[in-house]
Structures are given as structure tokens and as C-alpha cells.
Amino acid sequence: MRNYITIIIFILIGNIVKAQTHYEEVLRFNNGRIKSIVTYNAQNIKDGETINYHLDGAVQSIVPYINGAINGIIETYHPNTRLESKGMMVNDLQEGVFEYFYKNGNPKARILYINGKPNKIANCYDRKGNILYCGPFNMGNGEIYIYTEEGKLFQKDYFKNGELIKSETVN
Numbered sequence: 001m002r003n004y005i006t007i008i009i010f011i012l013i014g015n016i017v018k019a020q021t022h023y024e025e026v027l028r029f030n031n032g033r034i035k036s037i038v039t040y041n042a043q044n045i046k047d048g049e050t051i052n053y054h055l056d057g058a059v060q061s062i063v064p065y066i067n068g069a070i071n072g073i074i075e076t077y078h079p080n081t082r083l084e085s086k087g088m089m090v091n092d093l094q095e096g097v098f099e100y101f102y103k104n105g106n107p108k109a110r111i112l113y114i115n116g117k118p119n120k121i122a123n124c125y126d127r128k129g130n131i132l133y134c135g136p137f138n139m140g141n142g143e144i145y146i147y148t149e150e151g152k153l154f155q156k157d158y159f160k161n162g163e164l165i166k167s168e169t170v171n
Contacts, residue, residue, distance in 0.1 A: 092116075
């Protein structure tokens with residue numbers, strides 16, 4: 001019994017120490033609704049989850065910070081609460097596969113990022129789930145085609161070594 005009490009005391013002390021090293025700031029829109037809840041460490045650096053909200057109160061994004069840098073799975077949401085995008089961030093840079101979704105929940109595209117730069121794009125869709133051609137893009141070079149929800153091509157983005165060179169609207 002004495003060992004259990006000792007363990008409980010250590011757990012309580014650990015929680016108190018953590019509570020003293022982190023605090024939350026609540027930011028509000030002009031209408032009083034919560035805009036963001038930001039977690040900071042004792043050095044006033046973002047550390048922990050930041051949750052951002054749409055004006056109507058629905059979650060807009062969940063962003064994990066570690067010592068000031070975005071690290072972990074980041075999620076963004078459409079105003080209708082459906083997932084808009086999801087992917088891994090490492091030291092503020094996109095890393096690995098990011099998935100993008102339409103407001104109806106159907107997939108939009110999957111893009112592979114390396115060190116924050118797009119490297120490969122696959123699985124482009126219109127909002128009904130029909131497969132679209134993503135463009136001649138590979139290893140960070142070429143064109144990425146951007147479509148309307150109905151599947152009509154409206155923009156071409158040109159990349160070199162993962163850097164956006166120019167965007168061109170298609171009529």
C-alpha cells in the first residue's frame with residue numbers, strides 16, 4: 001500500500017511540474033468566439049498543440065509544436081468540419097505524404113514532400129472521385145495541374161527542384 005501511495009505522489013508531482021512549465025493563451029474573434037488556443041512553454045515558445053477555429057466555432061486546424069517548430073501530424077478542416085488536409089511536419093517543413101480532401105470528404109490529391117518541397121504528386125481526383133491527370137511532375141520538377149471541384153483544369157503550376165517558378169491560369 002505504501003508503494004502505491006508513493007507512486008501516486010510522484011505522478012501528482014510530475015503533473016504539477018508540467019502544469020508549471022506550460023500555459024495556454026486563448027485568442028478570440030471580435031464576436032467573442034475562440035479563434036485559437038495556443039500552448040507555450042516556460043520560455044514563451046509554442047510547445048504543444050495549437051488549435052485554430054473558424055469564425056463559427058468549428059476547428060480549422062490542429063498544429064503540433066515542439067519548442068517553437070511545427071513537428072508532428074498537422075490537420076486542417078473545412079468549415080463543415082470535414083478533413084481538408086493531413087500530413088507530417090518536421091521542423092516547420094512538410095515531410096512525407098500529405099493528403100488533401102474536398103468539402104464532401106472525397107480525396108483531392110496526395111503529394112509527397114521531401115524537406116518541405118513537393119517531390120511527387122499522385123492520385124488527383126475531382127470531387128466525385130474521378131481520376132484526373134496531375135501533370136508531368138516528378139522529383140520536384142515539371143508541372144502540377146490544379147482543377148476545379150468539377151474537374152476542369154484552371155491552373156498550371158511550374159516547378160524546378162521543388163520550388164514554384166510560376167503559376168499560369170488556364171482559360
